[in-house]
Amino acid sequence: MERRKFIQMTAMAGLGMGGLPLRGALAQGNAADLFMVSAFSGPFAANGKYGEMGGRLAVKRLAAEAGRPLNYTTIDTQGNVGVATRKVQEAVAQKNARIFLGGALSSEALAMSREIHKANGLYITYVGADEVTGSNCNKSTFRWSVPTYGAIHETVAPVADLHPQAKRWYTITPQYVFGEGLLNNAKDVFKAKGIEHVGNSYHSLQEKEFSGYLANAVAANADVLLILNFSQQSIDTLRQLANFGLKKKMKIVVAWSAGLDHFSTLGADICDGIYFGVQYWHQHDVPANNEFVKLCRENFKSAPTLFTAQDYSITTMAIKAIAQANSTDPAKLIPVLEALKWDGLTGEEKVRAFDHQVEKNYFLLRGKPKDKMRDADDFADVVGLGKSFVPQDQSECKFA
Amino acid sequence: MAIYLFQIINGIGLGMIYFLIAVGLSITLGLLGFVNFAHGVFYLLGAYLTYQIAAATGSFLVAALVAPLAIGALAFVLERGVLRHTYDLPHKYQIIATLGVVLIVQELVVVGWGPLGHGVTVPEALSGIVMLGGFPYPIYRIFVVAVAALMAVGLWLLLERTRFGALVRAGSESAEMVTLLGTDVRLVMSGTLVLGAFIAAVAGVLIAPIRGAEPNMNIEALGIAFVVVIIGGMGSFTGSIIAGILIGVIQSVMSTVWAEGSQLMIYVAMTLILIAMPRGLMGRA
Numbered sequence: 001m002e003r004r005k006f007i008q009m010t011a012m013a014g015l016g017m018g019g020l021p022l023r024g025a026l027a028q029g030n031a032a033d034l035f036m037v038s039a040f041s042g043p044f045a046a047n048g049k050y051g052e053m054g055g056r057l058a059v060k061r062l063a064a065e066a067g068r069p070l071n072y073t074t075i076d077t078q079g080n081v082g083v084a085t086r087k088v089q090e091a092v093a094q095k096n097a098r099i100f101l102g103g104a105l106s107s108e109a110l111a112m113s114r115e116i117h118k119a120n121g122l123y124i125t126y127v128g129a130d131e132v133t134g135s136n137c138n139k140s141t142f143r144w145s146v147p148t149y150g151a152i153h154e155t156v157a158p159v160a161d162l163h164p165q166a167k168r169w170y171t172i173t174p175q176y177v178f179g180e181g182l183l184n185n186a187k188d189v190f191k192a193k194g195i196e197h198v199g200n201s202y203h204s205l206q207e208k209e210f211s212g213y214l215a216n217a218v219a220a221n222a223d224v225l226l227i228l229n230f231s232q233q234s235i236d237t238l239r240q241l242a243n244f245g246l247k248k249k250m251k252i253v254v255a256w257s258a259g260l261d262h263f264s265t266l267g268a269d270i271c272d273g274i275y276f277g278v279q280y281w282h283q284h285d286v287p288a289n290n291e292f293v294k295l296c297r298e299n300f301k302s303a304p305t306l307f308t309a310q311d312y313s314i315t316t317m318a319i320k321a322i323a324q325a326n327s328t329d330p331a332k333l334i335p336v337l338e339a340l341k342w343d344g345l346t347g348e349e350k351v352r353a354f355d356h357q358v359e360k361n362y363f364l365l366r367g368k369p370k371d372k373m374r375d376a377d378d379f380a381d382v383v384g385l386g387k388s389f390v391p392q393d394q395s396e397c398k399f400a
Numbered sequence: 401m402a403i404y405l406f407q408i409i410n411g412i413g414l415g416m417i418y419f420l421i422a423v424g425l426s427i428t429l430g431l432l433g434f435v436n437f438a439h440g441v442f443y444l445l446g447a448y449l450t451y452q453i454a455a456a457t458g459s460f461l462v463a464a465l466v467a468p469l470a471i472g473a474l475a476f477v478l479e480r481g482v483l484r485h486t487y488d489l490p491h492k493y494q495i496i497a498t499l500g501v502v503l504i505v506q507e508l509v510v511v512g513w514g515p516l517g518h519g520v521t522v523p524e525a526l527s528g529i530v531m532l533g534g535f536p537y538p539i540y541r542i543f544v545v546a547v548a549a550l551m552a553v554g555l556w557l558l559l560e561r562t563r564f565g566a567l568v569r570a571g572s573e574s575a576e577m578v579t580l581l582g583t584d585v586r587l588v589m590s591g592t593l594v595l596g597a598f599i600a601a602v603a604g605v606l607i608a609p610i611r612g613a614e615p616n617m618n619i620e621a622l623g624i625a626f627v628v629v630i631i632g633g634m635g636s637f638t639g640s641i642i643a644g645i646l647i648g649v650i651q652s653v654m655s656t657v658w659a660e661g662s663q664l665m666i667y668v669a670m671t672l673i674l675i676a677m678p679r680g681l682m683g684r685a
Contacts, residue, residue: 046514245529
């Protein structure tokens with residue numbers, strides 16, 4: 001080999017090898033970093049596990065549309081406000097994180113929302129408390145899920161219409177921001193519908209034993225028991241009320257259910273005849289949802305749960321905004337999100353610019369008997385669906 | 401008035417479950433002086449094995465018989481492999497070792513069974529309700545009270561009327577003396593810990609059709625168990641029954657009187673008893 005040719009080849013090889021990290025760095029600089037914040041350990045670990053599946057599915061599905069590499073990183077908040085706040089602060093300071101998605105509890109989401117807003121970031125969540133897009137709203141925060149106002153209006157009101165003779169309602173409520181939100185909205189609907197609220201039992205977030213509260217509902221001679229807790233606590237409540245034979249004594253309504261997760265855990269025998277309010281239902285027949293269900297069955301060999309669906313939805317929102325803005329700068333993404341409208345998993349979904357709340361459907365389901373189930377996931381019939389949100393003139397959201 | 405009477409009856413039923421959860425801890429803590437933070441995982445695994453076996457065989461009875469024995473065997477292995485090495489060490493090492501066991505077992509449960517809970521169907525023969533003063537009460541809960549009462553009698557006979565019970569009590573007073581008399585105290589301690597795990601697993605089996613099996617159920621159980629042990633007095637069998645029923649009744653009655661404070665009042669009761677009787681209701685001097 002000639003000396004000159006050898007030098008040329010060596011130089012090219014060196015350039016090629018040296019160029020690899022450079023290319024990587026360039027790609028990295030162009031990449032969008034999405035930080036999924038949720039509980040991966042502790043009592044709310046299911047949120048993180050199944051949520052991540054949905055988030056990563058959205059990244060895979062929309063990789064081409066994004067127009068840049070997408071890095072998806074998870075942060076375990078442990079369902080703890082203090083841990084969530086500290087980890088968000090660390091991610092902002094050490095990883096220059098600006099785009100956050102998720103949140104297991106209303107309390108931690110409200111705390112993270114403040115931190116992310118301080119860092120001029122973007123936060124899309126799905127927690128329930130009205131405050132997120134109400135009195136504690138900020139320009140950085142968006143919410144996909146229907147808040148407590150809509151959940152109550154789409155469950156209590158239609159059930160009251162379906163059973164006009166059932167005038168005595170009893171409530172079981174967890175005593176924290178989310179439960180209070182549901183209860184206050186329920187009282188408003190009771191008033192509007194001429195329903196007598198015959199009593200309420202508050203309980204702590206650590207409660208596991210609900211038999212005493214169920215006895216209170218029996219003592220109050222209630223026609224309807226409205227359950228306002230969530231997750232494992234509503235599973236415990238339903239399991240115990242079925243043990244106590246309350247399904248035969250009164251109508252049961254769960255205003256905020258995790259849907260398929262609940263049904264699978266409880267089984268058809270317990271769910272039969274109970275009304276459930278859900279943010280998402282896998283059988284809803286719209287193109288985006290049909291495609292999503294197909295993707296889930298291909299990738300996970302199962303129908304999507306609420307956790308998977310909601311992370312898929314908010315990750316989709318973020319990626320669509322990044323693609324449209326052609327930027328990862330939250331200042332450029334926020335105006336795009338404020339005008340965003342798309343075919344989502346629940347039908348047409350769009351963001352309200354004045355409070356950053358997504359307008360979407362909320363479903364009212366009724367558990368069906370085991371012998372009427374068409375497949376292993378066919379636990380319920382959709383009794384109703386609709387969109388109820390605080391009107392702009394009544395909204396407490398005022399962006400600074 | 402009827403509601404309060406019902407809540408007292410309901411609280412007694414609840415208290416018998418609390419007794420089963422706590423009595424094993426009381427024995428290991430009071431008689432062996434061993435701080436076992438892993439006690440709750442035996443309850444947790446008892447519930448999960450019940451779910452698994454009942455799902456596989458379709459029989460709650462098979463699950464109820466097999467699960468406690470399997471957990472007892474597991475406790476024996478755990479005692480031999482890990483826990484016995486900490487018996488002579490200060491309590492802080494026992495706490496660290498048993499907390500480590502809790503974390504490992506809990507994560508293994510999540511890996512094996514997933515982060516969501518699983519339900520166990522109430523056996524057909526025990527389903528249904530009876531009416532107590534106008535209030536429905538599940539037949540299964542009556543069954544649980546009956547089993548807990550039988551367990552209590554059996555345990556009392558074991559500890560008070562058998563050679564094993566005498567050795568456990570004697571070993572707690574003076575392990576050296578018992579050893580000098582030719583008894584392997586370590587074996588007695590193993591047996592006591594296994595017994596505690598077995599009873600906790602029975603509690604897990606019985607609670608599974610009421611609350612299902614879920615990965616964090618051991619945390620609540622451990623909290624309740626410590627409250628029962630503190631109120632009843634460490635190592636006191638009778639104290640565990642009285643304390644279990646007492647907190648069950650407090651929790652249940654407070655559900656009507658002041659629902660949001662029903663959990664809080666358990667700890668208020670514990671504090672008051674601790675102030676008035678520092679060794680608990682039946683604690684030894």
